[in-house]
Amino acid sequence: ExxxxxxxxxxxxxxxxRVTLSCRASQSISSNLAWYQHKPGQAPRPVVxxxxxxxxxIPARFSGSxxxxxxxxxxxxxxxxxxxxYYCQQYTNWPWTFGQGTKVEIK
Amino acid sequence: QVQLQQSGVGLVKPSQxxxxxxxxxxxxxxxxxxxxxWIRQSPSRGLEWLGRTYYRSKWSNDFALSVESRITINPxxxxxxxxxxxxxxxxEDTAVYYCVRVIGGVFDTWGRGTLVTVSS
Numbered sequence: 001e002x003x004x005x006x007x008x009x010x011x012x013x014x015x016x017x018r019v020t021l022s023c024r025a026s027q028s029i030s031s032n033l034a035w036y037q038h039k040p041g042q043a044p045r046p047v048v049x050x051x052x053x054x055x056x057x058i059p060a061r062f063s064g065s066x067x068x069x070x071x072x073x074x075x076x077x078x079x080x081x082x083x084x085x086y087y088c089q090q091y092t093n094w095p096w097t098f099g100q101g102t103k104v105e106i107k
Numbered sequence: 108q109v110q111l112q113q114s115g116v117g118l119v120k121p122s123q124x125x126x127x128x129x130x131x132x133x134x135x136x137x138x139x140x141x142x143x144x145w146i147r148q149s150p151s152r153g154l155e156w157l158g159r160t161y162y163r164s165k166w167s168n169d170f171a172l173s174v175e176s177r178i179t180i181n182p183x184x185x186x187x188x189x190x191x192x193x194x195x196x197x198x199e200d201t202a203v204y205y206c207v208r209v210i211g212g213v214f215d216t217w218g219r220g221t222l223v224t225v226s227s
Contacts, residue, residue, distance in 0.1 A: 034213050043205070043217035055215070087154060091212025095171060098154035 002026050002090050006099035012107040019075040021102045023088035028068045032092040035064060035073045038101075039084045047086070048073060078104070109133035111206050111218035115191075119200075119225050125193040129206030129218055136182045136189055137162045142209045145180060145191045147202035148220075155202075159209070160189055196225045 003026040013019055023033065031051040038044040046055040048064035051071060061076040075082055083106055088099040115127035129143070136143060142161035148154050158170035160180045170178050179192040193200060201224050208216040 032212060036214065043219050044214075045217065046213055046215055049213045089154075089214065095156055095169075096209075096212060096214075097156070100153045 001095055002029060002093040002097050004088055004090055004097050004099035006086075006088055006102050008102060009100070010103045010105060012105050013078055014107045015078055015080055017078050019078050019082075019104060021073040021086055021088075021104075023066075023071045023073070023099050025069045025071075025090055027093065029090040029092040031067055032090060033064070033066065033071045034089045034091065036087045036089065037082075037084045038087065044087070075104075109208060109216045111208065111216060113204075113206055113218040113221045115204075115221055115223070117222055117224060119196050119223060120227050121197055121225055122195055125191070125196050125200065125204075125223055125225075127191045127204055127206070127221055127223070128188055129190070130186070130188040131208075132187075134208065136160075136187050137184055139163055140210065143180075143182070143189045144207045144209050144214070146205045146207055146214070147200075148205070149202035151199075152202070157191070157193075198225050201225045 005024045007022045033051045034049040035047045036044045037047050047058050052064045063074045085101045085103045087101045110132045112130040119125050142159045144159040145157040158180045160168050160182050177194045182189045203220045203222050205220045206218040207214045
């Protein structure tokens with residue numbers, strides 16, 4: 001199966017900072033990559049799908065890029081409500097697989 | 108707006124069966140454009156996809172190799188819901204379990220999650 005590797009495991013940042021999260025696939029997944037945001041006590045929700053398409057209700061400060069095996073999620077100016085764990089997920093190769101997550105925490 | 112409401116027992120004894128229900132509102136379990144999935148999350152395994160059920164012209168299932176000998180996922184069209192059963196559980200099956208709607212490979216709507224602890 002396709003292994004998804006996220007880095008770093010934890011990011012300590014201050015509100016207003018620019019944040020870049022990385023996700024690497026063990027084999028090419030074309031552009032079939034999604035990012036999810038997960039806050040404690042809440043259901044995870046999609047942030048980006050198709051590598052760069054923002055999901056419904058996601059603000060423009062979130063952007064995704066990449067192709068093949070290397071992908072990034074960028075938050076241009078981190079807001080308080082953005083502190084969460086972010087997961088990447090590929091949906092090219094069956095079974096669909098997730099990365100282990102990057103926790104974005106307050107510095 | 109689609110919502111998934113999970114229910115089920117949070118404490119299961121080793122060797123017994125884990126059972127969870129996911130009630131769907133805002134969509135149909137018989138929709139031919141989506142699949143209905145179960146995922147679990149634990150510190151040791153991260154997010155692990157377990158299986159799915161879906162209707163195209165008949166009902167079908169797919170399961171993860173890690174659990175395929177122990178898992179059942181069934182729809183209930185009369186109540187617009189679907190179920191997870193995992194047999195012969197061990198403490199390794201302790202996790203938060205989510206039901207999720209998937210469209211085109213994207214996990215677009217999640218339940219709130221149910222913590223299931225396997226312990227005697």
